[in-house]
Amino acid sequence: MDGEVIMSYLPLYGEAALLTVKLGVIGIVFAIIVGLFCSMIQYYKVPVVRRIVSVYIEISRNTPLLVQLFFIFYGLPRLGIPTDAETCGIAGLAFLGGSYMAEAFRSGLESVDKIQTESAYSLGMNRLQTMRYVILPQAMSVSIPAFVANVIFLLKETSVFSAISLMDLMFTAKDLMGMDHNTVECLFLLVSFYLLILLPISIVGTVVERRMRRAGFGN
Amino acid sequence: MSDELLKIDNLVKSFDGNTILDGVSLSVKKSEVVVIIGPSGCGKSTLLRCINALEPIQSGSITLDGEVIERNSKTLPALRQRIGMVFQSYDLFPHLSVLDNIVLAPCKVQKRNRDEAKQEAMALLERVGLSEKAKSYPRELSGGQKQRVAIVRALCMHPEILLFDEVTAALDPEMVREVLDVMLDLAKQGRTMLIVTHEMQFARAIADRIIFLDNGKIVEEAKPDEFFDNPKTERAKQFLNMFEFDSVKARDGLDK
Numbered sequence: 262m263d264g265e266v267i268m269s270y271l272p273l274y275g276e277a278a279l280l281t282v283k284l285g286v287i288g289i290v291f292a293i294i295v296g297l298f299c300s301m302i303q304y305y306k307v308p309v310v311r312r313i314v315s316v317y318i319e320i321s322r323n324t325p326l327l328v329q330l331f332f333i334f335y336g337l338p339r340l341g342i343p344t345d346a347e348t349c350g351i352a353g354l355a356f357l358g359g360s361y362m363a364e365a366f367r368s369g370l371e372s373v374d375k376i377q378t379e380s381a382y383s384l385g386m387n388r389l390q391t392m393r394y395v396i397l398p399q400a401m402s403v404s405i406p407a408f409v410a411n412v413i414f415l416l417k418e419t420s421v422f423s424a425i426s427l428m429d430l431m432f433t434a435k436d437l438m439g440m441d442h443n444t445v446e447c448l449f450l451l452v453s454f455y456l457l458i459l460l461p462i463s464i465v466g467t468v469v470e471r472r473m474r475r476a477g478f479g480n
Numbered sequence: 481m482s483d484e485l486l487k488i489d490n491l492v493k494s495f496d497g498n499t500i501l502d503g504v505s506l507s508v509k510k511s512e513v514v515v516i517i518g519p520s521g522c523g524k525s526t527l528l529r530c531i532n533a534l535e536p537i538q539s540g541s542i543t544l545d546g547e548v549i550e551r552n553s554k555t556l557p558a559l560r561q562r563i564g565m566v567f568q569s570y571d572l573f574p575h576l577s578v579l580d581n582i583v584l585a586p587c588k589v590q591k592r593n594r595d596e597a598k599q600e601a602m603a604l605l606e607r608v609g610l611s612e613k614a615k616s617y618p619r620e621l622s623g624g625q626k627q628r629v630a631i632v633r634a635l636c637m638h639p640e641i642l643l644f645d646e647v648t649a650a651l652d653p654e655m656v657r658e659v660l661d662v663m664l665d666l667a668k669q670g671r672t673m674l675i676v677t678h679e680m681q682f683a684r685a686i687a688d689r690i691i692f693l694d695n696g697k698i699v700e701e702a703k704p705d706e707f708f709d710n711p712k713t714e715r716a717k718q719f720l721n722m723f724e725f726d727s728v729k730a731r732d733g734l735d736k
Contacts, residue, residue, distance in 0.1 A: 380571035380630075383532050384585035384637060385561030394584055398575045 266446045270437060277433035278454045284347060284427070285416045285458075288354025292415060295355055296362025301392075303363070304370045314363070321360035327421045329353050334425045350422045354415055361411045369404030370396060402473045409466030413459055420455075430454050485510045485672055486531070486641055491540035493523070493530055493696075500526050502696035503540070508641065511670045515683040515704075518693035519719060524676040525568070527693070528645045531674070532565050545640070561589060564634030568646040570626045572618040572633070578605070579614040582633045590637065597636065604632045608662050624655030628662055635666075642666065644675040680723050684708050692716045 299314045321329075330353040337344045344352075373396050381391040423432035434451040438444050486508040493501040500523045508514050516524050529535045531542055533551045542549045549559050572581050582601040586592045605611045608628040618626055627647050634642060644663065648656040660682050667673065667686050677683055683690060683704065690707040692700040692715075700707065700716045711717045 376567060376569055376571045377573065379534050380565075380567060380573075381585075382534065382557075383560055383563070383565040384633070385557045385589045386585060387557045390588055394588060395573055399573075402575070 262445055262449060263443065266441075266443050267450060270443075270446065270450055273433055273437070274430065274450050274454050277428055277430045278458065280427065281416075281419050281422075281429045281454075282458060284350045284422065284429070285354065285419045288351045288419070289358060289412055289415050291351065291355035292358025292362050292411075295359030296364075296366055299359060299363035300366035300370060303367055318360040318363060321357055322364075326353060326357045326418050327424055329356055330421065330425055346422075346425050346427045349425055350419070350427055354419065357418065358411065358415045361414070362408070365404045365407035365411055366400065368407065369400035369402075372403045373399045405466075405473060406470055409462070409470070413462055413466075416459060416462070417455070483509045485512075485545055486674070487541075487543045488527075488531070489541045489543075491527070491530060491542065492538045493526060493535060494538055500696050501530070501537075504693075504696070504698055505540075506691065506698065508672060508674055510640075510672055513667050513671075513673045513675065513686055513688050514691060515675045515677060515687035515689070516691045516693055517677065517680070517683055517719075518699075522693045523696045524693055525645050528565070528643045528674065528676055531643060532560060532563055557589070561585075561637055562640045564637060564639030564642040566627065566630045566634055566642070566644050566647050568649050570618065570623065570630070570650075572626055572629060574618050576617075577614070578610070578616050578618070578621070578629050581618070581629060582636050585633075586636050601632065601636055604635055605629075607665075608632055609658075622655060623651045624658045627651065627659045631659075631662055631666075641672040641674065644673065644677070646676050646678065649678060680708070680720075692719070694719070 299318065302310050302314050330349060333352050333356070334344065334346070334349045337349075377395055377399065378391055381395040386394070419429060420431040422429045423435060426432070428436075430451055434447045438447045441447075484507045486506075488504060488506045491501050491504045492499070504523075504527060506514075516527065518524055526535060530537050531549065533542075533549050533556055536551055544559055544562060547555065547559060550556065572578075573584070576584060579598060579601055582604070583594065583597040586597040586600075587594050602611060602614060605614055608631065610625060610628055610632075613621060613625060613629075618629070621629065630647075631642075647663075648659050651659065656679065660679065663673070663675070663682075664686055673686075675683075675686070685704075687704045690700075690702055690704050691698055692707065692711075692713075694715050700711065700713050702712070707716070708720065711720055
């Protein structure tokens with residue numbers, strides 16, 4: 262392995278990593294919003310909309326992200342909706358992640374005993390107050406392991422963004438390998454940068470999980 | 481009668497084709513303690529749940545001080561604030577400390593000052609002998625302590641009537657007393673209460689009036705002494721007999 266080559270590639274990888282993180286974070290934030298919305302609809306069993314949500318979840322979970330991205334990237338312009346690659350990446354991640362987040366939140370919401378809702382109601386709380394102060398805090402602590410797993414999964418999935426010509430880590434590695442044939446250095450940097458992004462999240466996730474368990478939630 | 485606080489008129493509640501409450505009419509006056517007893521499955525708990533609109537009803541009406549209690553109505557949360565309820569299973573919020581459990585609704589629902597609510601909560605906890613547990617979490621409390629906190633939580637909302645749904649049924653015997661004592665104390669303060677219980681001695685001691693419910697109907701309604709000493713209906717006699725035991729030795733002459 263050539264140290265000089267690695268040093269000269271660092272700025273390019275750094276830039277690519279920033280793009281990966283940026284698109285990943287924005288996409289995940291939207292995935293959380295979509296997931297919360299869908300899990301609420303299912304929790305409150307909202308008629309009709311609930312069916313639509315179920316269909317969305319099945320489609321989202323049973324098609325690969327790459328296919329979803331192609332639909333958005335090549336399909337939307339045909340319908341007259343102008344799209345740029347970054348927006349498509351974010352939309353694709355939100356579409357895929359929304360269903361995974363919805364399932365994580367739903368399992369948390371369903372783990373909270375019905376008596377909790379009833380005693381909140383009997384204290385005069387309305388639905389929103391009950392959800393915010395009583396149900397959500399308990400549900401979230403149950404959802405955390407699945408939530409952290411989803412975040413890591415979605416960040417890894419961003420590696421297919423290179424297929425819609427976004428200059429993320431994967432794209433940069435492939436590009437440099439094709440140009441300079443420094444395969445070993447390119448792959449070493451690729452793995453290192455993914456680990457640099459994902460390991461801290463994984464560690465923080467484990468710590469939070471352990472804290473929650475010590476606080477006695479979920480039993 | 482103007483002092484009728486809670487009025488239930490011809491309440492019918494059915495579930496999956498089974499009639500659980502079959503035309504129950506009942507009223508509770510201010511400062512009155514009414515105890516509902518009856519065999520399991522007679523609809524006692526369902527009746528309490530209907531009063532708090534936790535169950536849909538098929539016909540009849542329930543009013544608190546003339547205001548109709550109705551599911552999905554705009555006024556329901558406001559009405560529920562005026563009705564305190566304590567459940568059989570422990571219903572404290574596990575993610576909040578004892579003190580936060582108590583002040584959550586006063587602060588968020590009634591928008592009261594947090595310090596003032598905490599002060600009142602501490603005074604009430606003191607009264608039930610739990611002031612040193614204010615910072616504990618529900619999982620650190622015994623069953624009897626949890627139920628006393630649940631009572632304090634209901635009291636802190638300043639309810640006009642308190643509903644107790646078999647609050648000691650899930651407790652170990654040695655913890656029943658501490659909870660019942662708190663309730664006796666509330667009765668002495670002149671609180672209006674509607675109690676469902678299986679503790680017959682307690683019912684006799686606390687009640688102004690006993691209501692005997694069987695198969696979704698009020699079978700008998702009387703003063704406690706009258707009811708326990710001279711039940712009028714055959715059904716009530718049978719029920720009360722379940723709590724009596726004849727001495728086996730004396731009857732069969734088996735003792736030497």
